[in-house]
Amino acid sequence: MLAAGLNGSHLREGELQLQVQNVNLSFGGVNALLDVSLHAYQGQILAIIGPNGAGKTSLLNCISGLYHPQAGSILFHNGATADLTKLPPHAIARLGIARSFQNIELFRRMTVLDNLMLGCHVHMKTGVLENLVYWGRSQREEVEFRRHVEDIIDLLEIEAIRRKPVGALAYGLQKRVELGRALALRPALLLLDEPMAGMNAEEKEDMARFILDVNEEHGVSIVLIEHDMGVVMDISDRVVVLDFGAKIAEGAPAEVRADPAVISAYLGQER
Amino acid sequence: MALFLQLTLTGLTNGMLYALIALGIVLIFKSSDVINFAQGEFLLIGAYAMFWAVGQVGLPWPVGILITLAVAVLAGVLVERLVLRPLIGEPIISVIMVTIGLSSLIRAIISLFFGTASQPFPNFIPRTPVAFGPAVVPADRLWALGLAVALLALFILFFRRTNEGIAMRAVADDQQAALSMGISIQRVFAIAWAIAAVVAAIAGVLVANIVGVSGDVSRIGLRVFPVVILGGLDSIPGAIVGGVIIGLLETYSGGYLKPGLEQVVPFVALILILMVKPYGLFGQTRIERV
Numbered sequence: 068m069l070a071a072g073l074n075g076s077h078l079r080e081g082e083l084q085l086q087v088q089n090v091n092l093s094f095g096g097v098n099a100l101l102d103v104s105l106h107a108y109q110g111q112i113l114a115i116i117g118p119n120g121a122g123k124t125s126l127l128n129c130i131s132g133l134y135h136p137q138a139g140s141i142l143f144h145n146g147a148t149a150d151l152t153k154l155p156p157h158a159i160a161r162l163g164i165a166r167s168f169q170n171i172e173l174f175r176r177m178t179v180l181d182n183l184m185l186g187c188h189v190h191m192k193t194g195v196l197e198n199l200v201y202w203g204r205s206q207r208e209e210v211e212f213r214r215h216v217e218d219i220i221d222l223l224e225i226e227a228i229r230r231k232p233v234g235a236l237a238y239g240l241q242k243r244v245e246l247g248r249a250l251a252l253r254p255a256l257l258l259l260d261e262p263m264a265g266m267n268a269e270e271k272e273d274m275a276r277f278i279l280d281v282n283e284e285h286g287v288s289i290v291l292i293e294h295d296m297g298v299v300m301d302i303s304d305r306v307v308v309l310d311f312g313a314k315i316a317e318g319a320p321a322e323v324r325a326d327p328a329v330i331s332a333y334l335g336q337e338r
Numbered sequence: 339m340a341l342f343l344q345l346t347l348t349g350l351t352n353g354m355l356y357a358l359i360a361l362g363i364v365l366i367f368k369s370s371d372v373i374n375f376a377q378g379e380f381l382l383i384g385a386y387a388m389f390w391a392v393g394q395v396g397l398p399w400p401v402g403i404l405i406t407l408a409v410a411v412l413a414g415v416l417v418e419r420l421v422l423r424p425l426i427g428e429p430i431i432s433v434i435m436v437t438i439g440l441s442s443l444i445r446a447i448i449s450l451f452f453g454t455a456s457q458p459f460p461n462f463i464p465r466t467p468v469a470f471g472p473a474v475v476p477a478d479r480l481w482a483l484g485l486a487v488a489l490l491a492l493f494i495l496f497f498r499r500t501n502e503g504i505a506m507r508a509v510a511d512d513q514q515a516a517l518s519m520g521i522s523i524q525r526v527f528a529i530a531w532a533i534a535a536v537v538a539a540i541a542g543v544l545v546a547n548i549v550g551v552s553g554d555v556s557r558i559g560l561r562v563f564p565v566v567i568l569g570g571l572d573s574i575p576g577a578i579v580g581g582v583i584i585g586l587l588e589t590y591s592g593g594y595l596k597p598g599l600e601q602v603v604p605f606v607a608l609i610l611i612l613m614v615k616p617y618g619l620f621g622q623t624r625i626e627r628v
Contacts (some may be wrong), residue, residue: 131518133514133517153396155522156517156518157517157519157520157521157522157523158520160517160518160519160520160521161520165518166518168514168515172512172514172515172518173515174507174508174510174511174512174515174516175511176511177507177508181504184504185504185508185519186519188501188504188505188508188519188520188521189519189520191501193501195496195500195501195502195503198499198500199492199495199499199500200500201494201499222457248515248519249518251413252519254518284604305615
């Protein structure tokens with residue numbers, strides 16, 4: 068059964084939730100991640116920034132289990148502790164880690180509603196025969212998840228498109244639906260890979276508002292990758308900077324902005 | 339009129355059996371992009387499992403059916419686990435060649451145990467003729483028709499309603515997204531192969547009841563390819579419509595034009611479809627950007 072709310076974490080605000088420790092990932096001779104360590108805390112927004120090819124998405128893929136790093140560990144605390152580097156992606160999703168993708172990965176032939184209902188998949192307990200009969204527990208479960216999904220639809224203001232097939236929607240709306248599907252999983256930790264890429268100013272503002280709602284009102288911890296520095300500095304609690312696979316800075320947005328190593332990574336060095 | 343009714347009923351029966359077998363091919367293609375050329379041999383497994391349990395051991399037929407289903411599930415899951423899974427990431431053409439090899443292997447193993455001679459099937463479905471106005475159809479064909487319709491309806495419900503069915507649709511649509519929703523792709527592939535083997539085994543039992551049990555039962559697997567190409571390789575409604583069209587086309591061409599033509603016409607249709615509408619009636623057109 069599903070408890071109320073969107074936050075699936077059992078931790079208290081500020082407790083250590085995710086520990087990335089000395090993670091190394093290479094593809095052939097290319098080192099995508101070099102000895103990267105970072106911490107994320109319950110209830111915070113952690114932004115990962117860095118120039119193109121810095122290894123941001125690789126790091127997110129390691130956390131969600133799509134890549135397995137050659138060395139290092141990624142510990143996830145939620146009551147019990149699990150090492151994510153040893154788990155397949157679907158098991159990580161079951162631990163309560165949901166994600167969105169840089170290039171939208173929605174079920175294009177299904178409606179918005181079906182996409183969101185699929186997000187609840189890990190919580191569904193009823194069996195094949197019950198579902199075929201659709202009576203009793205199966206029906207109650209469907210109604211309960213439908214209510215949960217309607218809350219998300221309200222939150223993201225996508226009431227008008229619930230029954231539209233996702234493939235027919237505008238790009239900005241698809242991004243919003245993808246956020247909704249990740250929320251439907253009732254995540255303890257939400258990973259967002261460039262949630263605002265390719266959006267216009269207005270769409271970005273909406274998306275930033277939704278992310279803040281999810282974080283502040285519902286208390287969901289978020290790790291996000293974003294290129295728009297204005298947005299990153301506005302919404303994140305802490306920032307980690309990667310360059311060529313290595314972590315070069317970490318701290319509050321204002322500290323990171325003033326860090327000489329960060330400035331040289333983005334702008335190059337004066338000789 | 340009598341001839342028309344006769345041909346239509348026979349064609350419908352064949353067509354729904356084709357649809358049932360095609361369902362297995364479509365499922366596997368949808369979820370894993372593999373075309374299973376061993377689908378016909380899954381029919382053999384079903385037919386011989388039933389023949390062994392009821393005809394040779396002498397068990398009552400309900401027990402025989404349970405054994406047949408269990409053998410089919412086991413065969414499907416084993417094929418996926420032992421043959422297909424090690425090939426994940428290999429070129430798709432190698433995987434398809436492996437399914438062709440698999441079909442020879444299954445056929446050889448069965449003839450090792452049961453020989454190659456055609457044997458009488460323990461007809462547990464009565465074959466008494468049933469009159470439909472001027473047309474006469476054996477009862478076992480009607481049973482086959484009814485069972486095929488019921489099973490197809492059940493599977494359509496399965497994909498609409500159950501968590502497993504919806505997970506399979508999700509995997510067919512976008513594997514990465516399905517993974518991040520907590521769906522185990524390996525489990526979905528195993529379910530797809532198990533279902534494919536089960537529908538084929540049931541079709542095998544029904545076919546063997548009509549024509550007797552021999553290696554020829556698997557030939558019907560080849561005749562299903564025009565069906566899936568016509569309907570669209572990735573469409574379940576397409577498998578049903580394609581099955582009925584090809585089934586009727588066979589009996590009409592054999593009955594009205596020239597006996598024997600029914601062997602050829604489906605494959606002529608196959609070539610025509612590939613020329614005119616290569617993705618079939620309901621198949622999804624894939625535009626690949628390189």
